[in-house]
Amino acid sequence: MQTVEKYHAIKVDIDKCMGCTHCMKACPTEAIRVARGVANINANRCVDCGNCLRVCPVDAFYVEEDSLEQLSKYKYKVLLFPAVFIGQFPESYSESSIYEAVLSLGFTHVLEVEQPIHLLIEIIKEQVLQAKNKPLISSFCPAIVRLIQSKYPSLVDNIIRMKAPHDLGAYYAIDLLSKEGIGREEIGIFYASPCSAKMAAVERPLGEEVSVVDGLINMYELYNKVRKVIKKAKKRDSVALRKGLRRDGIVWSLPRGEACHFKGRSMAVDGIHNVVKILERMENNEVPELDFLELRSCDQGCAGGILLTGNRFLTVERLQKRSKRYLIAESSDDHCFNCPAIKEKLKSGPIQPGYVYALDTNRKLALEKLQKVDRILCQLPGIDCGACGAPNCHALAEDMVQGKAKITDCVFLQNRYLNEEKIDLAKATRNLENTWGTNRFDADCNRKGGRNEGF
Amino acid sequence: MKLVFEIARGDFTAAGKASSGIKKVLKQLLVDPKTIKRIVVAVYEAEVNVVAHSVGGTLTANISGNEITVVVQDYGPGISDIEQAMKVGFSTASRKVREMGFGAGMGLPNIKKNTDELTIQSQPGKGTMLVFSISI
Numbered sequence: 255m256q257t258v259e260k261y262h263a264i265k266v267d268i269d270k271c272m273g274c275t276h277c278m279k280a281c282p283t284e285a286i287r288v289a290r291g292v293a294n295i296n297a298n299r300c301v302d303c304g305n306c307l308r309v310c311p312v313d314a315f316y317v318e319e320d321s322l323e324q325l326s327k328y329k330y331k332v333l334l335f336p337a338v339f340i341g342q343f344p345e346s347y348s349e350s351s352i353y354e355a356v357l358s359l360g361f362t363h364v365l366e367v368e369q370p371i372h373l374l375i376e377i378i379k380e381q382v383l384q385a386k387n388k389p390l391i392s393s394f395c396p397a398i399v400r401l402i403q404s405k406y407p408s409l410v411d412n413i414i415r416m417k418a419p420h421d422l423g424a425y426y427a428i429d430l431l432s433k434e435g436i437g438r439e440e441i442g443i444f445y446a447s448p449c450s451a452k453m454a455a456v457e458r459p460l461g462e463e464v465s466v467v468d469g470l471i472n473m474y475e476l477y478n479k480v481r482k483v484i485k486k487a488k489k490r491d492s493v494a495l496r497k498g499l500r501r502d503g504i505v506w507s508l509p510r511g512e513a514c515h516f517k518g519r520s521m522a523v524d525g526i527h528n529v530v531k532i533l534e535r536m537e538n539n540e541v542p543e544l545d546f547l548e549l550r551s552c553d554q555g556c557a558g559g560i561l562l563t564g565n566r567f568l569t570v571e572r573l574q575k576r577s578k579r580y581l582i583a584e585s586s587d588d589h590c591f592n593c594p595a596i597k598e599k600l601k602s603g604p605i606q607p608g609y610v611y612a613l614d615t616n617r618k619l620a621l622e623k624l625q626k627v628d629r630i631l632c633q634l635p636g637i638d639c640g641a642c643g644a645p646n647c648h649a650l651a652e653d654m655v656q657g658k659a660k661i662t663d664c665v666f667l668q669n670r671y672l673n674e675e676k677i678d679l680a681k682a683t684r685n686l687e688n689t690w691g692t693n694r695f696d697a698d699c700n701r702k703g704g705r706n707e708g709f
Numbered sequence: 710m711k712l713v714f715e716i717a718r719g720d721f722t723a724a725g726k727a728s729s730g731i732k733k734v735l736k737q738l739l740v741d742p743k744t745i746k747r748i749v750v751a752v753y754e755a756e757v758n759v760v761a762h763s764v765g766g767t768l769t770a771n772i773s774g775n776e777i778t779v780v781v782q783d784y785g786p787g788i789s790d791i792e793q794a795m796k797v798g799f800s801t802a803s804r805k806v807r808e809m810g811f812g813a814g815m816g817l818p819n820i821k822k823n824t825d826e827l828t829i830q831s832q833p834g835k836g837t838m839l840v841f842s843i844s845i
């Protein structure tokens with residue numbers, strides 16, 4: 255049983271949150287409840303997939319990031335970004351002009367993270383060859399790794415023991431600079447993340463060691479900054495910074511980017527709701543014998559990351575087109591000073607299961623709670639409306655047995671108790687305000703939300 | 710704790726409902742993942758057999774503090790030679806069923822392998838009752 259509360263990157267701005275049910279309904283792990291008129295995220299359940307952020311009608315969710323002022327702490331300032339960053343820009347901007355614009359923001363070096371990609375391909379192939387638990391599951395998407403940890407603990411041993419491309423890029427950068435005689439302490443590594451999940455993975459890596467990345471940058475903000483200066487940036491030759499980049503690296507984070515290296519015996523699934531369905535089947539032994547399973551939380555992989563701008567399909571198309579101009583990765587690619595050392599650093603330890611859905615660590619108590627949930631469900635109307643502040647009737651029943659909610663939170667039951675004169679109107683109103691906040695039910699023509707939300 | 714699932718004949722897409730439902734409960738009880746896997750495999754195979762070979766039935770799971778007992782009752786046609794049915798690779802599955810990816814003759818042997826206790830009672834023409842238990 256996990257006792258320390260897990261770190262998660264997504265936060266709620268309670269001044270912006272108006273209290274509605276969109277995020278609560280969209281959360282794939284039932285991590286969100288509404289109380290006193292605002293959304294609360296259960297850190298143990300949140301996998302940082304960002305679905306809440308996508309559906310919020312008032313932009314109340316945000317991710318924490320580091321400010322660019324931190325750059326001054328370091329002599330050499332390296333910006334790492336995943337190749338999807340380039341895919342967001344209209345084609346009229348060349349990759350050189352994008353690099354120039356990023357450099358002009360105060361960085362001394364800019365590198366795409368997916369290089370030298372042949373190291374990751376090799377590690378995966380080696381582990382697939384030796385695997386006892388098949389299929390091996392990609393460790394690429396941190397939202398998926400956390401989902402497996404908490405919801406599918408029987409599958410943790412199937413996860414590949416390998417760090418992410420941003421670690422690869424970071425070690426590569428350190429390696430390149432060390433060739434010029436620059437020491438680690440002089441280098442600040444900043445990573446522009448496409449999503450909250452990768453941010454959480456940097457803040458609190460699953461192997462519990464400290465991340466090699468020194469600072470996090472929100473890709474959405476970076477894109478806007480770059481768009482502002484891109485035309486004015488002065489010319490600088492950045493080709494050398496891309497000499498380790500290969501076709502396979504550019505499309506690595508897109509659907510089949512990893513799986514394509516395992517022809518015939520692999521599968522790629524994107525979108526967290528699709529992933530949940532596949533993992534359920536895998537636990538039932540209903541998935542055929544595969545070598546490798548690529549799973550991504552976002553539709554269209556990182557092209558659909560929550561901190562990207564623009565249309566994910568256009569991003570995919572541009573990246574694919576761009577990738578054709580690059581060579582295919584070869585195991586003989588050795589742009590690094592010490593490739594074997596980098597490869598060694600990319601291997602990671604086993605992932606521990608999380609068990610966050612257990613009702614109790616004591617079996618007898620858990621069983622009693624389970625039976626109680628069943629009895630409560632007989633009382634609840636099964637409308638799954640969310641007016642109680644929980645995503646559905648079953649979730650409310652579970653919250654009740656955990657002492658986190660009460661039966662009068664159900665608005666329909668409360669109405670029945672009012673009719674039966676078991677509670678008075680003042681108490682009933684207080685109950686509603688406990689969930690939805692005071693003055694939430696006053697007429698207000700300027701209230702946000704409730705107007706064709708979702709269309 | 711008692712969980713009851715109806716299993717309809719011929720509905721292969723519904724096979725897996727009982728195993729998924731039982732799995733969810735076992736996770737809430739903090740049962741060891743490896744044990745859950747054994748239970749899920751046994752329940753799933755039993756479900757598929759009712760769908761593929763019988764006219765339909767009911768699966769009931771009784772979960773206590775230290776054991777799960779599963780009773781799978783169907784209403785025919787029964788198994789005439791249980792010993793033969795238990796053999797690895799034995800199957801009477803139709804071609805249609807095989808084409809859907811079932812009927813490898815591994816179901817009953819897999820149930821046996823994954824459970825602590827298994828009894829099969831069958832009356833040809835009437836039905837089959839499978840009872841198995843696994844300590845949790």
Ligand SMILES: Nc1ncnc2c1ncn2[C@@H]1O[C@H](COP(=O)(O)OP(=O)(O)O)[C@@H](O)[C@H]1O
Nearest residue numbers: 758762787794800801802812813814815816817
């Ligand atoms: N519930 C059942 N009703 C009737 N026959 C059954 C039932 N379960 C199993 N059988 C018989 O036992 C055989 C072996 O079952 P099993 O080992 O699960 O293999 P398979 O289902 O792949 O045929 C089946 O082909 C069928 O003839």
Ligand code: SF4
Nearest residue numbers: 395449551552556559
């Ligand atoms: S698919 Fe990519 S962008 Fe989306 S959550 Fe996973 S790592 Fe982040």
Ligand SMILES: [Mg+2]
Nearest residue numbers: 757758816817
């Ligand atoms: Mg069978």
